[in-house]
Amino acid sequence: MKELVGSVVLLNRATxxxxxxxxxxxxxxxxxxxxxxxxxxxxxxxxxxxxxIADYKNADAQDSHWNWxxxxxxxxxxxxQETFAVECNGATQGLMLIDxxxxxxxxxxxxxxxxxxxxxxxxxxxxxxxxxNPCYKGVGRVLVATAISASIEASFEGRLGxxxxxxxxxxxxxxxxxxxxxxxxxxxMHYFEATKAQAVAFLKQRKESS
Amino acid sequence: xxxxxxxxxxxxKEMTLLDQLAETRGMSKTALVRQALRLYQSVTExxxxxxxxxxxxxGSLEKTExxxx
Numbered sequence: 001m002k003e004l005v006g007s008v009v010l011l012n013r014a015t016x017x018x019x020x021x022x023x024x025x026x027x028x029x030x031x032x033x034x035x036x037x038x039x040x041x042x043x044x045x046x047x048x049x050x051x052x053i054a055d056y057k058n059a060d061a062q063d064s065h066w067n068w069x070x071x072x073x074x075x076x077x078x079x080x081q082e083t084f085a086v087e088c089n090g091a092t093q094g095l096m097l098i099d100x101x102x103x104x105x106x107x108x109x110x111x112x113x114x115x116x117x118x119x120x121x122x123x124x125x126x127x128x129x130x131x132x133n134p135c136y137k138g139v140g141r142v143l144v145a146t147a148i149s150a151s152i153e154a155s156f157e158g159r160l161g162x163x164x165x166x167x168x169x170x171x172x173x174x175x176x177x178x179x180x181x182x183x184x185x186x187x188x189m190h191y192f193e194a195t196k197a198q199a200v201a202f203l204k205q206r207k208e209s210s
Numbered sequence: 211x212x213x214x215x216x217x218x219x220x221x222x223k224e225m226t227l228l229d230q231l232a233e234t235r236g237m238s239k240t241a242l243v244r245q246a247l248r249l250y251q252s253v254t255e256x257x258x259x260x261x262x263x264x265x266x267x268x269g270s271l272e273k274t275e276x277x278x279x
Contacts, residue, residue, distance in 0.1 A: 003211055025211065078255070080248040100245070101252040113235065113245060155241035 002028040005146070010088050010136040019136075021088035023146055027072045027095065031085045034092035035068045042124040060129035062165045063121050071097050071119060081118070084146050086139050094122045094139035098147050100154055102161055106179055106193045114159035114193070115151035117144070129167075140168075144176065148199045158199030163189040176202060218243075 003025045009018040024031075043064040047056075056062045075081040080101035086094040102116035122139040124130050148158045164172050169190050172178050178192040194202065220228065232242045253263055253276065263276040 001212060078251065079244075080252045101248050113237075154245070155235075155237035157236065 002026050005084070005149075008086070008138075008142050010086075010093065010138050010142070013134055013137055019088055021086055021093065021136075021142070023142060024085045024087065025082060026076070027068075027083040027085050031087075031092045031095065032069055032072055035095070038091060039068075039123055042130075046124070046130060057165075057167045058129065060127045060167050061124070062167050063119070064124075066119060066121065068095055068119075068121075082150065084143060084150075086142055088136060092123065093126060093136050094120075094143050096120045096143040096147065098150055100150075100156075104159055104161060104193060105181060105191065106195065109159055109193075109195055112159060113154070113156045114161045115147050115154065115156055117147050117160065117162035120144070120147075120162075140171070141175070145203055148194070148203055151199065157196040158194070158203075159196060160194040160199055162192050163187050164192055165189065177205075178202075 004022055005025045006023045008021050008023060010021045011017075012019050043061060046059060046061055047064050050056065050059070050061075056064070072083055075083045075097055080099055082098050082100070084096045084098070085092050096117065097119040099116040099118045100113070102114060104110055104112045104114045120140065120143050122143075123135075126134050126136045126139055128134045144160075147160055151158045151160055160178070162172070162178075163184060166189070169180075172192045173180055176192070176194070176198075178194045178198055181191045181193060183189070184191040228239050228242065232239045235242060235245075237245065256263055264273040265276055266273050
């Protein structure tokens with residue numbers, strides 16, 4: 001059942017004002033409907049203008065094929081997976097799927113439990129490379145902080161792991177300050193990990209910036 | 211998240227193991243039991259989907275297929 005786990009603020013770039021937003025655990029029909037009615041048409045319209053593969057990365061649209069309806073259906077049956085949504089101004093602004101059955105690879109925490117961010121996406125209208133007038137700033141940061149909180153709640157001390165789409169690598173490296181373990185050949189994506197200390201630093205940095 | 215309570219009866223040996231694992235993994239006993247359930251479900255689903263789960267011995271190529279009945 002959908003559960004409110006916290007209230008946050010998001011910066012509306014158009015008005016330069018902060019707006020109240022809610023973070024929910026376990027997506028419901030509203031989130032699925034928002035994805036189908038609001039997200040997908042924007043992705044479809046943008047993708048129809050692409051002429052080469054590089055356009056997906058340049059427009060921050062490498063996740064445009066993700067099927068959140070299927071993701072939500074599968075996660076609802078699994079104890080090891082949880083979904084989260086950020087809602088603001090009546091619409092779903094971000095979605096995330098985490099996996100709690102993965103283990104750390106970084107030497108100093110190898111074999112320890114962690115929260116693995118399987119999927120994380122902000123609504124297309126919030127992406128500066130996707131649209132010339134991006135709306136809310138900070139959705140991704142809120143979702144990463146939520147994943148860290150879920151890690152702490154599960155007794156994993158904030159440990160986090162994720163594979164990054166090429167379009168997001170610099171964010172995890174520079175904004176997240178997570179450790180880049182390099183290209184994972186199995187997934188053809190860079191694998192990042194956060195230790196307890198890095199997770200705490202991320203939360204602290206977020207608190208100071210909000 | 212909705213929570214439901216149950217009483218778990220464990221033998222001394224089982225409780226000792228639970229205490230040891232919780233300490234080793236740095237988790238509460240409740241968190242450890244929850245994690246055990248997640249992993250058990252994950253392995254069971256993989257096997258039901260036709261996947262195989264192996265345990266590999268370090269330093270050798272010997273692998274043991276994990277069977278969950």
